[in-house]
Amino acid sequence: MANIYAYVDTCVMADIIISLDASNDLNPVAGTFLLPEMLPILNKIKENERFSKVVTSAFTFVELINKFSDIFKNTEVTMQKLYALMKQPPEWLVIEPLNELTEKSYCNVPTKVEGENVSMDDAIHIATALQRNDEIVFLTTDHILRKIELPNLKFI
Amino acid sequence: MNSVLLPQNKLEQFLLEGLKDLQFNNTDSHYTFNTTVGLVQTLEVLKKRGACQYSTLRGNLHDFCNSGIFQLDLDQYEIVQALEDPEFMETYTSHAMNPFDIAKVLSIVYNDNCWGDKDELIKQI
DSSP states (O other): OOOOEEEEOHHHHHHHHHTOOTTOOOOOOOOSSSOGGGHHHHHHHHHTTTTOEEEEEHHHHHHHHHTHHHHTTTSOOOHHHHHHHHHSOOTTEEEEOBSHHHHHHHTTSOSEETTEEOOHHHHHHHHHHHTTOSOEEEEOOOTTGGGOOOTTEEEO | OEEEEOOHHHHHHHHHHOOTTOOOOOBTTEEEEEEHHHHHHHHHHHHHHTOSOHHHHHHHHHHHHTSSOEEEOBOHHHHHHHHTOHHHHHHHOSTTSOHHHHHHHHHHHHOTTOOSOHHHHHHTO
16 A cells, blocks of 8 residues: 555644544544545545644644634543643654745745635645645645645646 | 844844845844744745745745854654643743744744843733
């Protein structure tokens, strides 16, 4: 089975966290942002999590903490859960840093797509996905991001 | 110890015009820092302004990264330390503060490569 890397933006990551069990095993369930068409990719990663990975940015967790009470209201997710995920990420999860590679990749992210602005936080996510310099599937519901065409990036 | 954060206008200048052989002299008593998030914000401003070709930006960024300035990255370990610090959480995770500024503060407060008066550096954000 080929290795799969799936980058998830903040909203999709939030839904993944909501669907985690107590051991933080990947257990994807469709939600507000985690769409049914994304589930096959995540299930393939679950089957091969030693080599296939869900990838996100450290910045994703800053956004999740910043809007914690809005994002996770009416859920059982606690700040302790986020802490545990970052302190000891499960095998299926890679948390990429914001560093020089992100800066360099950021230069390749367009500011507009078909006349619509790409926000800076979304551009950080794109740059982080690009900095792996590997083929990566990008899971997002953002309609602007899904129009971006860049090498190595495929949106679902 | 004198620690300074490179001001936005200086960053813009370096990324637009190049460093022109300028090297940052970081000594035992003077450090110049820059946060990755701050640099990304500057790149965003320059790209939106259409100030220069992306290839020029990439070249100048490459020189900047090799200039000797201390870059403060952000990874999960800085965030973990913040979550262990109730005082930080209370001060910096309100909705009043945007995630970019929180990320910059995290880079300064918890990055092991950041020395000097951190309160002073945070004021310079």
